[in-house]
Amino acid sequence: MAKTIYLDNGATTALDPKVDETIKNAPYGNPASTHSIGIEAKRALEEARHVIAKSIKAKDNEIIFTSGGTESNNLAIKGLAFADNKKHIITTKIEHNCVLNACKWLETQEFKVTYLDTDKEGFISLEELEKAITEDTFLVSIIHGNNEIGTIQDLKQIYNICKKHNVIFHTDACQSYTKTDLSAKHADLITLNAHKIHGPKGVGALYIRKGIKITPLAHGGNHEEGLRSGTVNVPGIVGFAKAVQIAKKRHVRYMAKLRDYMIKEILKIPKTQLNGPEKNRLCNNINISFRYIEGESLGSFLDAKGICTSTGSACSSHSLEPSHVLMALEDNHERAHGSIRFTLSKYTKKEDIDYTLAEIKKTVKKLRRLSPLARV
Amino acid sequence: MYSKKVLQRFQKPKFAKKMKDPSSKGKVGNTKCGDIMEIFIKVKTDKNGDEIIKDISFLTYGCVAAIASTDYLCEIAKGKTLEKALKITSKDVVKKMGSVPAIKLHCSVLAQKALKEAIEEYKNKKEK
Numbered sequence: 001m002a003k004t005i006y007l008d009n010g011a012t013t014a015l016d017p018k019v020d021e022t023i024k025n026a027p028y029g030n031p032a033s034t035h036s037i038g039i040e041a042k043r044a045l046e047e048a049r050h051v052i053a054k055s056i057k058a059k060d061n062e063i064i065f066t067s068g069g070t071e072s073n074n075l076a077i078k079g080l081a082f083a084d085n086k087k088h089i090i091t092t093k094i095e096h097n098c099v100l101n102a103c104k105w106l107e108t109q110e111f112k113v114t115y116l117d118t119d120k121e122g123f124i125s126l127e128e129l130e131k132a133i134t135e136d137t138f139l140v141s142i143i144h145g146n147n148e149i150g151t152i153q154d155l156k157q158i159y160n161i162c163k164k165h166n167v168i169f170h171t172d173a174c175q176s177y178t179k180t181d182l183s184a185k186h187a188d189l190i191t192l193n194a195h196k197i198h199g200p201k202g203v204g205a206l207y208i209r210k211g212i213k214i215t216p217l218a219h220g221g222n223h224e225e226g227l228r229s230g231t232v233n234v235p236g237i238v239g240f241a242k243a244v245q246i247a248k249k250r251h252v253r254y255m256a257k258l259r260d261y262m263i264k265e266i267l268k269i270p271k272t273q274l275n276g277p278e279k280n281r282l283c284n285n286i287n288i289s290f291r292y293i294e295g296e297s298l299g300s301f302l303d304a305k306g307i308c309t310s311t312g313s314a315c316s317s318h319s320l321e322p323s324h325v326l327m328a329l330e331d332n333h334e335r336a337h338g339s340i341r342f343t344l345s346k347y348t349k350k351e352d353i354d355y356t357l358a359e360i361k362k363t364v365k366k367l368r369r370l371s372p373l374a375r376v
Numbered sequence: 377m378y379s380k381k382v383l384q385r386f387q388k389p390k391f392a393k394k395m396k397d398p399s400s401k402g403k404v405g406n407t408k409c410g411d412i413m414e415i416f417i418k419v420k421t422d423k424n425g426d427e428i429i430k431d432i433s434f435l436t437y438g439c440v441a442a443i444a445s446t447d448y449l450c451e452i453a454k455g456k457t458l459e460k461a462l463k464i465t466s467k468d469v470v471k472k473m474g475s476v477p478a479i480k481l482h483c484s485v486l487a488q489k490a491l492k493e494a495i496e497e498y499k500n501k502k503e504k
Contacts, residue, residue, distance in 0.1 A: 294410060296439040297386070300378075304387060314410045315439030320479060322410070334407040370392045370443065372403065372414040372435035 005307045005352045010147050010343035016198035022242040026235035041234045048241035055244050058184035058207050064224045065237050068204035069174040070098040072191035076170045077102045079214035086138035092116045093328035095143050121277035122151030133165045140169050145176030148325040149276030150285030155186035178247035179283050199243030203236035251346040256283040265357050284344040289335045293367040301363040307356050312339040379475045386440045391450035395433045402493025405486050411438035413490040426457045441480035446487040448472045458495050
């Protein structure tokens with residue numbers, strides 16, 4: 001096998017060498033200690049907190065560090081659920097599983113959850129959102145940039161509706177962070193993480209607007225304002241901050257250009273369909289359904305050529321269920337089974353995309369020849 | 377997740393093609409479950425008067441395991457009498473493949489069902 005072309009940056013990204021260097025040089029102390037080594041760590045931690053806060057125009061004391069997106073989403077949703085007397089949550093059918101499963105678990109604890117539909121491109125309807133709000137609603141949780149199909153929701157408009165009805169708004173911004181103009185002005189709670197932006201795994205943050213009461217999930221030594229006990233992961237957190245600092249707008253423009261090129265070229269293959277929107281789409285997300293073939297097969301051929309992708313096909317999931325996101329867009333199993341997601345990074349090169357396009361064309365032809373569904 | 381052997385067979389299947397003028401064919405599965413198998417057989421009577429599967433091929437819409445398992449099934453069935461071919465089980469296919477992820481075992485069942493359907497269609501045609 002020649003080289004590896006990693007087009008699964010929506011799953012995780014490679015650590016940037018500069019981030020790696022920062023982590024290696026990070027202080028080892030416990031920021032809760034009162035001696036010089038502890039103070040050094042505390043200073044590094046607070047500097048990192050300032051970087052994250054500034055990146056979304058929040059205040060430093062509104063940022064809580066966690067172990068990642070899943071924990072931040074759980075802390076936001078369950079932490080709020082148990083801090084409030086109300087019992088109704090509104091979310092969508094296209095959330096990441098950690099939000100969906102946190103909500104499903106809350107349903108077993110006598111909470112009620114409304115799962116909003118989306119249109120065919122994955123956008124929610126603001127009217128339906130407003131209609132779904134009741135007197136018992138305490139939380140609206142809607143993913144910002146969808147991890148599978150790249151749809152970017154309009155946070156500002158969603159937040160206006162939530163404010164009007166006095167409901168707290170949480171958004172999972174794991175995929176959109178540093179790739180969009182994410183602002184604390186447009187949500188009460190925002191989930192962030194490091195490993196999707198060339199930072200380390202196991203580090204995330206939750207923005208909590210000042211004044212919002214959250215119950216901690218882990219009780220202990222009252223770290224992070226008592227909301228997230230456990231010795232703070234200072235090296236990971238300073239690595240996270242470094243990743244945020246080196247993320248540049250020009251990377252976003254670069255990825256968007258490559259994305260548009262790749263979409264345009266793939267759609268030249270007959271019987272293909274873009275999943276998700278053309279506009280308001282994550283700069284690094286490409287998701288295509290190929291008719292008559294199954295995504296795991298296509299992905300496996302590409303993997304043999306060194307190209308790493310992911311699929312919404314049931315065949316590759318542990319539950320043998322197709323992607324809930326694609327099925328929410330349209331009740332069409334063939335579309336979900338035949339889908340492949342390519343997610344780019346700042347390291348992706350045009351020549352990698354051209355090589356990938358050539359392999360896709362060859363493989364799709366080959367698999368369609370084997371398919372009993374149609375002759376093309 | 378897949379063994380090297382299964383992946384190699386998936387990439388270079390020996391029996392994956394449409395057959396011109398098959399004696400019969402069998403098709404099972406649907407897009408909802410994500411796998412569709414179509415098996416074609418050509419039946420000839422040998423010098424002992426037994427009906428044997430002279431040639432066999434398939435088309436598959438499905439995953440790595442679906443394509444590889446159908447190909448192995450064809451390999452096992454080729455040259456067998458219809459009666460013996462009917463007795464091939466999914467266990468025989470799995471044995472030939474080596475290891476298969478547990479969640480993918482159903483794929484080999486589908487291949488065997490498609491073969492059975494092809495043989496039954498052949499017998500029905502003959503009776504008519």
